[in-house]
Amino acid sequence: MILGVLKEASTENRVSLVPAIVQQLVQSKVTVWVEKGAGSNAWLPDEAYEQAGAVIQNRETILQQATVLLCIQPLSEQESGNLNPSTVLLGVYQPLFQTAKMKQWAQRQLTVFSLDNIPRTTRAQSMDVLSSQANIAGYKAILLAANSYSRYFPMFMTAAGSIAPAKVLILGAGVAGLQAIATARRLGAVVEVFDTRPAVKEEVMSLGAKFVDVEGAADASSAGGYAVEQTADYQAKQAAAIGEAAKKADIIITTAQIPGKKAPILITREMMDMMKPGSLIVDIAAATGGNTDISKDQQTVTYKGVTVIGDSNLPSKMPADASKLYAKNVLNFLQLIIDKEGQLSLNFEDDIVQGACIAKGGQIVNERLLQAIT
Numbered sequence: 001m002i003l004g005v006l007k008e009a010s011t012e013n014r015v016s017l018v019p020a021i022v023q024q025l026v027q028s029k030v031t032v033w034v035e036k037g038a039g040s041n042a043w044l045p046d047e048a049y050e051q052a053g054a055v056i057q058n059r060e061t062i063l064q065q066a067t068v069l070l071c072i073q074p075l076s077e078q079e080s081g082n083l084n085p086s087t088v089l090l091g092v093y094q095p096l097f098q099t100a101k102m103k104q105w106a107q108r109q110l111t112v113f114s115l116d117n118i119p120r121t122t123r124a125q126s127m128d129v130l131s132s133q134a135n136i137a138g139y140k141a142i143l144l145a146a147n148s149y150s151r152y153f154p155m156f157m158t159a160a161g162s163i164a165p166a167k168v169l170i171l172g173a174g175v176a177g178l179q180a181i182a183t184a185r186r187l188g189a190v191v192e193v194f195d196t197r198p199a200v201k202e203e204v205m206s207l208g209a210k211f212v213d214v215e216g217a218a219d220a221s222s223a224g225g226y227a228v229e230q231t232a233d234y235q236a237k238q239a240a241a242i243g244e245a246a247k248k249a250d251i252i253i254t255t256a257q258i259p260g261k262k263a264p265i266l267i268t269r270e271m272m273d274m275m276k277p278g279s280l281i282v283d284i285a286a287a288t289g290g291n292t293d294i295s296k297d298q299q300t301v302t303y304k305g306v307t308v309i310g311d312s313n314l315p316s317k318m319p320a321d322a323s324k325l326y327a328k329n330v331l332n333f334l335q336l337i338i339d340k341e342g343q344l345s346l347n348f349e350d351d352i353v354q355g356a357c358i359a360k361g362g363q364i365v366n367e368r369l370l371q372a373i374t
């Protein structure tokens with residue numbers, strides 16, 4: 001089989017495979033074609049891919065002839081419309097937010113795997129792109145905040161006066177939130193954290209942050225590690241607690257998401273009215289509506305002295321390591337769908353293969369997507 005690695009659109013600096021992983025695939029008898037310049041934004045020149053055993057190809061040939069196409073972001077309507085129906089697509093397509101595109105791909109008879117849909121089980125952890133990339137997002141969100149903030153993060157006692165440590169509030173303590181806590185702590189900030197899942201309190205405290213308790217959260221134990229929507233009563237109590245914490249905060253990092261749903265609004269304009277001038281919010285949930293009233297993805301907006309940086313693709317700002325980790329996730333998934341002879345072999349009895357599959361045989365087959373569109 002031919003595995004085709006495409007160069008991403010101009011807004012994405014990552015690449016699906018790095019040379020070290022290409023080498024392993026080539027040793028497993030897979031033919032790997034890489035589009036010219038695919039890795040250039042991640043400091044991976046064509047020569048490195050060639051040395052690893054890949055063939056550098058033009059885009060057109062890869063699109064027409066590859067068995068499996070690797071592209072992190074979805075292909076354009078025009079390009080996907082011209083694909084051979086036997087093509088297998090593998091990327092991160094956010095199918096619950098891209099329902100029209102998924103239906104169109106299904107109609108085209110394409111087989112579509114979206115790595116953000118693998119089950120969050122122990123066996124799937126090595127393929128979990130949401131975790132590997134969210135870890136980067138949490139780290140980068142703090143660095144971005146520190147870089148844009150007009151004050152120090154750490155405490156200093158100097159001859160020219162004392163500096164108080166920055167107060168950082170982190171909303172959502174999933175993979176990104178936990179990494180944001182650790183990074184903010186390393187920089188010397190005082191950190192407060194809120195999440196609807198009380199189970200994360202211990203982890204938060206072990207990282208040296210304070211957990212803001214709000215009682216009465218909806219039970220999310222059957223949601224596979226994800227959050228669920230909350231009652232109006234809980235939301236009111238949560239808003240009061242977050243409002244109090246926001247008043248004191250210098251920096252807020254918002255990461256709260258609910259799979260397939262609009263992100264919850266956690267910071268309202270009324271709360272921002274009470275925030276300190278010069279304070280800063282980095283919202284990594286911006287692409288799904290954002291956690292503030294005013295967030296816009298890939299934009300920086302201000303409201304009464306509060307700056308809100310919306311960016312849901314921070315891993316693209318750290319493309320070398322993001323690609324390295326993403327490629328390892330991809331390799332681990334490919335090992336489930338490639339046989340010993342390097343040929344495609346799809347076993348839908350495997351819960352990971354089935355869970356990641358969005359469309360095949362002209363049908364949408366993903367349970368969560370089917371529930372969302374019917």
Ligand code: NAD
Pocket residue numbers: 119120121122124125128130131134171172173174175176177194195196197224225226227228230255256257258259264266
């Ligand atoms: P996510 O990106 O879907 O959400 C981020 C965080 O926002 C979550 O912690 C969520 O509880 C929180 N949140 C949602 N609504 C909120 C609200 N209204 N207010 C405050 N916080 C809110 O989550 P994620 O980081 O991808 O994963 C969440 C959890 O899933 C992880 O922390 C982990 O426990 C679990 N997980 C398990 C596996 C595995 O077993 N293989 C893999 C990855 C994650």
